[in-house]
Amino acid sequence: MGRSPCCDKLGLKKGPWTPEEDQKLLAYIEEHGHGSWRALPIKAGLQRCGKSCRLRWTNYLRPDIKRGKFSLQEEQTIIQLHALLGNRWSAIATHLPKRTDNEIKNYWNTHLKKRLAKMGIDPVTHKPKNDSVLTSTDGGQSKNAANLSHMAQWESARLEAEARLVRQSKLISTFSNSFQAQKPEFATTSSTIHKPVGPARCLDVLKSWNGWGDATEAANASVSVVGIGGDLGSPTSTLSSSVCDGGTMKEDWKQQLQVPFSTEDLLDTSSFQSTWATESVTGNCSEHVPSGNFVEKFTDLLLSNSSAGRRSEDGGESDNGGGSDYYENNKNYWDNILNLVNSSPPDSPIF
DNA sequence: AATTCCGTCAACCGCATTACC
DNA sequence: GGGTAATGCGGTTGACGGAAT
Structure with missing residues (x-):
């Protein structure tokens, strides 16, 4: 695997940027765009490596950067x-x-x-550093803490899978758009394919947690989780069907996203799988309900x-x-x- | 006034990933 | 499919400025 030569080896300048250098970089990018970062320094007349130029641009010079205190x-x-x-x-x-x-x-x-x-x-x-705060009131709380952690892992893996789907759907979208231009009669079908992908409706599981004890909200969340699959009527059943049962869960997502994807897309993290496997996922699903x-x-x-x-x-x-x-x-x-x-x-x- | 300490942040380093041949 | 180049990303460093002594 080739790595860019170190700036030292090329005798290029390092350290803080001067206003003159900033000006050169800014002027060049405004006129030509950055193109290849590696080639940019020479073209822009800078004694810097491309990496340094890219960093300076993305972290400082880019016009759409907001600076100052965080709100x-x-x-x-x-x-x-x-x-x-x-x-x-x-x-x-x-x-x-x-x-x-x-x-x-x-x-x-x-x-x-x-x-x-x-x-x-x-x-x-x-998480609170001292778990005794939580366990003191209820012996089962630490287990719930572990469950929350697992749910977070699960959600994280799901997000990654969705990210892949978004990328995939963009490709499909690009393809189908050009295809539609030639074959308008396929417009309905293709729009159905990528319609659900837009702003992904993630964290519906979390939403259903949030609605715990709030029947209305939880029911809404369950609709959201199940998506096109239907209304399961209770938050518990939502989680049970979409989280605990691997097969059902994946089917729900397939329906919701309506994008063809594989099981591997969803659960390709072995550690994640094992985490769930060791926590009696196939048993009583309510154990995983935080x-x-x-x-x-x-x-x-x-x-x-x-x-x-x-x-x-x-x-x-x-x-x-x-x-x-x-x-x-x-x-x-x-x-x-x-x-x-x-x-x-x-x-x-x-x- | 001089020195030390500490917080901040721009920039660097090197690994990971992606693109290309 | 394998090798290389380019780029992305996260961890770390070090210069700088202000506060404390």
């Missing part, structure tokens, strides 16, 4: 997406228009990570404390919340994620 909304978005996606900065960046992955990564490492740690939340797992109680605590810790921290920074009083606030924060957390997903850019690699 509370942006912070929440980053935390929520990090809980879901981990250190996949580029994926997170697609949901924060005008912010670069580098900027988000830096902000996470210098601000958010520390803030979560301060609140006693593990910034890697997004209790609303746990999710409440988890999300409350995550966001209430975060906003409390922000409030206290602003001089306000922190509100650790009683019952209704507790529930509201939990609801808001997942709602925010769902909003993010639903408003995702169509070219997002993840959603």
Whole structure:
């Protein structure tokens, strides 16, 4: 595998960019586009390697970059997406228009990570560091914590599968569009094929969790999960059919997405499969249903404390919340994620 | 005023992935 | 199918500026 020669070997300049260099790069790209990054420095008259030019452009010079302080909304978005996606900065960046992955990564490492740690939340797992907080009230909570983790893994794998489908559907779309131009009589069929792909309706499972205890919302979520497959009537059955039974689950997705894809597309992560296999997936599915109680605590810790921290920074009083606030924060957390997903850019690699 | 410490962030490094021959 | 080049990505580094001593 060939790697680009190091800048040192070519005697190219390293380190901070000067305004003159910025100007040269900017002027060249504005006139010609970047084209091949490797060839760009020579053409633009820069003593830099292509990689350095690309980084300078994508992280600093690009005109659609927003600089300055992150808003509370942006912070929440980053935390929520990090809980879901981990250190996949580029994926997170697609949901924060005008912010670069580098900027988000830096902000996470210098601000958010520390803030979560301060609140006693593990910034890697997004779980309270001291699980006894959870287990003290209910012996089964740690199991639920594990379940949540597994669900997150599962969702993550699903997102990756969907990302592949989006790419695949783009190809199909490109093909069918050109085909339609020649054969308009096939328009209906082909539009049916790629219609469901658009802004993917992800995290419906999470939505159904969120609606736990809220029959109406849960029922809506179940419709969403099952999609064209029908209404199962209860959130439990939604999860049971679409998550616990591998075969049924995949069929549901096939129906919902209406794009041909293989089992391997969905479950090609062996570790993920084994995770589920070892947790008696084939047995009582309700074991994998995270209790609303746990999710409440988890999300409350995550966001209430975060906003409390922000409030206290602003001089306000922190509100650790009683019952209704507790529930509201939990609801808001997942709602925010769902909003993010639903408003995702169509070219997002993840959603 | 000088020095040290610490937080921030632009830039680099090197591995992974994709594209191309 | 294999090798190479190009690009993407995430982790890490180091320069810089401000606060603390």
